[in-house]
Amino acid sequence: MLAYAFKRLLHVIPVAFGVSIVCFLLLHIAPGDPLAAILPADATAELQAQMRALYGLDRPLVIQYLLWLLRALHGDLGLSIATGRPVTREILGAMVNSFILAGVATLIGFSLGSLLGFLAGLYRGSWIDRLASSIAMLGVSVPHYWLGIVLVIIFSVELNWLPATGGGTDGSGGRALDWSYLRFLVLPALTMSVIPMGIIARTIRSLVAEVLAQDFVQALAAKGLMPRQILRHVIRNAAPTAISVMGLQLGYLLGGSILIETVFSWPGTGFLLNNAIFTRDLPMLQGTILILALFFVIMNVLVDIVQSAIDPRIQRN
Amino acid sequence: MQTPPAIIDIRNLAVTFRGGSRKVRAVNGVDLTVDRGEVLALLGESGSGKSVTLRSLLRLHPKGTLIEGEIKVAGQDVMRLGRRALADLRGGTVSMIFQEPRLALDPVYRVGDQIVETIRRHMPVSRSEARARALRLFEDVRIPSPESRLGNYPHEMSGGMLQRSMIAMALACDPAILLADEPTTALDATVQIQILLLLRELQTRRGLAVVFVTHDIGVAAQVADKVAVMYAGRIVESGHIADVIHNPRHPYTQGLLDARVELAQGSSRLRTIEGAPPDLSALPPGCAFAPRCGRVAETCRTVVPELHSGSTSVACFEPLRG
Ligand SMILES: Nc1ncnc2c1ncn2[C@@H]1O[C@H](COP(=O)(O)OP(=O)(O)O)[C@@H](O)[C@H]1O
Ligand SMILES: [Mg+2]
Numbered sequence: 001m002l003a004y005a006f007k008r009l010l011h012v013i014p015v016a017f018g019v020s021i022v023c024f025l026l027l028h029i030a031p032g033d034p035l036a037a038i039l040p041a042d043a044t045a046e047l048q049a050q051m052r053a054l055y056g057l058d059r060p061l062v063i064q065y066l067l068w069l070l071r072a073l074h075g076d077l078g079l080s081i082a083t084g085r086p087v088t089r090e091i092l093g094a095m096v097n098s099f100i101l102a103g104v105a106t107l108i109g110f111s112l113g114s115l116l117g118f119l120a121g122l123y124r125g126s127w128i129d130r131l132a133s134s135i136a137m138l139g140v141s142v143p144h145y146w147l148g149i150v151l152v153i154i155f156s157v158e159l160n161w162l163p164a165t166g167g168g169t170d171g172s173g174g175r176a177l178d179w180s181y182l183r184f185l186v187l188p189a190l191t192m193s194v195i196p197m198g199i200i201a202r203t204i205r206s207l208v209a210e211v212l213a214q215d216f217v218q219a220l221a222a223k224g225l226m227p228r229q230i231l232r233h234v235i236r237n238a239a240p241t242a243i244s245v246m247g248l249q250l251g252y253l254l255g256g257s258i259l260i261e262t263v264f265s266w267p268g269t270g271f272l273l274n275n276a277i278f279t280r281d282l283p284m285l286q287g288t289i290l291i292l293a294l295f296f297v298i299m300n301v302l303v304d305i306v307q308s309a310i311d312p313r314i315q316r317n
Numbered sequence: 318m319q320t321p322p323a324i325i326d327i328r329n330l331a332v333t334f335r336g337g338s339r340k341v342r343a344v345n346g347v348d349l350t351v352d353r354g355e356v357l358a359l360l361g362e363s364g365s366g367k368s369v370t371l372r373s374l375l376r377l378h379p380k381g382t383l384i385e386g387e388i389k390v391a392g393q394d395v396m397r398l399g400r401r402a403l404a405d406l407r408g409g410t411v412s413m414i415f416q417e418p419r420l421a422l423d424p425v426y427r428v429g430d431q432i433v434e435t436i437r438r439h440m441p442v443s444r445s446e447a448r449a450r451a452l453r454l455f456e457d458v459r460i461p462s463p464e465s466r467l468g469n470y471p472h473e474m475s476g477g478m479l480q481r482s483m484i485a486m487a488l489a490c491d492p493a494i495l496l497a498d499e500p501t502t503a504l505d506a507t508v509q510i511q512i513l514l515l516l517r518e519l520q521t522r523r524g525l526a527v528v529f530v531t532h533d534i535g536v537a538a539q540v541a542d543k544v545a546v547m548y549a550g551r552i553v554e555s556g557h558i559a560d561v562i563h564n565p566r567h568p569y570t571q572g573l574l575d576a577r578v579e580l581a582q583g584s585s586r587l588r589t590i591e592g593a594p595p596d597l598s599a600l601p602p603g604c605a606f607a608p609r610c611g612r613v614a615e616t617c618r619t620v621v622p623e624l625h626s627g628s629t630s631v632a633c634f635e636p637l638r639g
Contacts, residue, residue, distance in 0.1 A: 215420040222377055223408035223435045223486065226401075233423050240425075 005305045015297050020072070023290040024065050027282055077287035082279045087287040090272065095254075095291070098261070098268030102253035104185060105192035110246050112193070113139075113200030117242075120201065121208025122231075132201065139198025148191040148263040155187060162186050165265035188264040192257060196249040203245045207238040244307040251299035322392070323350035324493060324526045325357075325374065330386035332369050332550075336379060339598040343369040345550035347386075348624070349528075351543075353493070356520060356527040358541035358558065360534060360573070364594050366550040367530040371496050374528070375407050391493050409439040412487035416499040418479035422471040428479075429455075429467030432486045439490040454485035458515060477508035481515070488519065495520070497529045501536065513539050534577050538562055546570050549595050549605035551621075556629025566629055566636040568610050604633070612637075 052058045056067060071077070077087040113136070120132035156164035162183055211217065211234050220230045261270035269288055276284040332344040344366045351357045359367045373384055376395060388395040391410045398406065407413075415421040423431060429451050436447040448467075455463035458481040471479060480500060487495060497516065501509040517540055520527050529540050537544050538558055545555040546567065554567040565571045572590035592609035595601060601608060607617040612635040624632040 215415065215417065216423045218377060219413075219415060219421040220423070221407065222375060222413045224404045224406070224438050225408075225434075226404055229434075229438070233426070236425050237423070 001309060004308060008301050008305055012297055012301055016294055019293045019297065020069055020290060021065070023286050023293065024068055026289065027286055028061070072290070077290070078283035080276075080281055080284045082275070082281040082284065087283050090284065091269065091288055091291055094267060094269045094272040094288075095295075097266065098270065099254055101185065101188055101192060101261070101266055101268055102250060104189040105253055106196050106246065106250045108189060108193035109196030109249065110200055113197040114204055114242065116197070116201040117204025118208060118235075120205040121212070124205075124209055129205075133205065136198045136201035136205070139194040139201065141198075142194060144191050144194060144257075145259040145263050147194060148187070148260055151187050151191060152263075165263075184266075188260055188266050191264075192253060192260050196246070196253065199249060200242065200245060204238060204242050207241055208234060211237045240307055244303050247299070247303035247306065251296055251303065254295065254299065321353070322389075324353045324391055325349065325351040325528065326387070326389040327370075327374075328387040330370065330373055330384070330388065332366075332373055332378065332385075333383040334379075335381050335383060341597050342600070343550055343597055344373065345600075347547075347550070347552055349545060349552070349555075351494075351526050351528060353526055354520075354524040355543065356517075356529060356541045358537035358544040359528060359530045359547060360537050360544055361532060361547035362573075362590075362594055363532055364597075365547040366597075367532075367547055368498050369550075370547070371413075371498055371528060371530055374494075374496060375411060375413065376403060377407075377413075405439070408435055408487075408492070409490050410492055411494040411496060412490070412492045413496040413498065414480070414483045414487050414500045417503050418483040418500075419471060419476065419503075421483060422479065424471050426470075427467070428469050428471060428474065428482045432467075432482070432489055435486050435489045450489065451485070454489055455482070457488070457519070458482070458485045460485070476504050477512065480504060480508075480512050484512075484516065484519070488523070491523070492525070494526045494528075497527060499530055499532070502531070502533075509536075516540065534562070534573050546573070549600060550597060551605065551632065552624060553606065553633065554629055554631045555624070560629045564628055564638055566627065566631040566638055567606075567633050568612050568635075568637065569606050571637055 049058075056064055059067075075088050077091070079085065080087050080090055083090065116132040116136055120129040120136070123129050152164045155162045164187075214237075217230060217234070220233055225233075258270040258274050260266070261268045262274045265271065269292060273285065273288050273292075275281070276288060327347060327349040330344055330347040330349075331342065334341040334343060347366075347370055349357070349359075349370070359370060361367050369378075372378060374388060374390055374395065376384065376388075376398075378384065384396065386396075390406065393402075393406060393410075395403070395406070422428065426434075429448070432451040432454065433444065433447040436442060436450055437444070440447070442450070451467055452463055455467060460466050460478060460481050466474070466478070466482075474482065483500075495516075500516070501512050504512060513536065516527070516529075519525070520540075527540075529537070531537050541558045543556065544558045544561050545552050546561070546569065547553070548569050554561060554565065554570045561570060562574065565574055569590070576589050590609055595605050595608065601618070603616070603618040603620055604610070604613075604622050607613045610617065614635050616634050620634075622632040622634050624630045627636075628638075
């Protein structure tokens, strides 16, 4: 098991290299001169050359990459052009916010999705199935920025129960486990949860149907188990796949959702990315994409490892 | 002197599946009795309704299946049992083993835990007592290093060992009746013989009544006291195994025997009975075997023959050997 985990983690290294190269090149492929954003439009050629040397932009690409990589490995991703603060610190702060949002959204989505999926799978073909499946279908197909806006209109504008935008205790950016903080979380988390809810409900519905069609379910009935006890077996069989789907969903959401975080001005990585794009803050953009991509790669591996640890059918050699 | 009542007594059983667009009448008027400690082989080609008959004893059919007739098992009227009582019967008084042990065990539970679960479902014992019982059962079915094997998952065992585990699980709560649905069909020839011997030994030692479903008349000859030959949802011949094998009276039974003999003589081409079993949703009006029968007469095509007793009971207008 440990050896397997170690091997899978080793595989991350070449992928990480690839990701870093793509991120590095991003700066050079992006249309326009990266310096254009920080220099006034009428900057002299002399000043431009000076800045180019300062940022190392006059050296061969390979050297530039290696230097950038070396700094990145030390946690230095440069300074944000927009704020002048270290990119790494900005990203880490935003990531924590995104994690909180994603975690809560996944929790809501997984609980509701599992419930709907199990009901639909157990009562396949009945009205319960049709209702649950319709809700799941809506979950994956409704545009969530639209849903976000609708929720804001209902709960913030009309009912005035919850704040429309912002994050942190009374919008200050701090974190606490109380209503002053959590009330900002409700609407974005609900909005975000409909996607994993729909996907998990649909996955579990087909998983349950698949498990129920297997011979052993009849064999369990033949040895006298009651429906409730058989259900336990069904859940155990469906769990490994359900959990890994949840892991992947969490992985997607942890990266932050540009749309949702922007609609609610939730200060996470998606919001950060959105701002970086609009202000042409290239170091910030590069750093954010690099970290998010690496994060996603590692997340995938972790899901694999966890899945193989809980599913005895997966050979671990 | 009064004979004790049969432990299995089925009268005029008919099973109709209504799941699809057409009604399928898979079993059509079956009578069967099995005494305590007796082994009955239910013999027939695939699709003749053997498994459906067997499952009816525990009412293990999908929802919406129509079961008609009388089923008495160990003094209980199976057709009238409530959910709870039916579940108590299943695995408690009557247990079942299957053709594919690999598919019949839950792949994500350890085999030992599945046995413990069965024991604790039917007996008021602690987990450790159930565990000890499971270990004794594994020894009874002669699984090597039983202690560690209890901790295996199904995918870690061979087919033969899985079937032994299945048998151990079936016997876990000292049932009076064992239902075996082609338990050796999926196994290699040598393993098949070992399992048959084991079943026969456990059956004798525990005085089990067994219904053994098979399509192989040779297997039936090895395990059974009595045999009932099924065709298209009906019993066409039944009697003591030796009588049926040495003096088959139904042309279908004769056909099954011929196929077996040719195989035993190493014939390269197996002579099977020509033609195919009929469509159960559109049975012919007379004897269902008539279209394939070499001795078919006029009445065979219009009237369903009743089961008449002689040296063996046979449902045929033109039986062999009078
Ligand atoms: N659940 C079911 N729904 C519909 N038809 C079924 C079902 N189970 C069995 N049958 C049909 O009943 C007939 C007899 O099946 P079975 O008893 O399994 O045959 P066998 O003698 O090979 O065990 C077959 O034609 C089969 O297709
Ligand atoms: Mg069968």
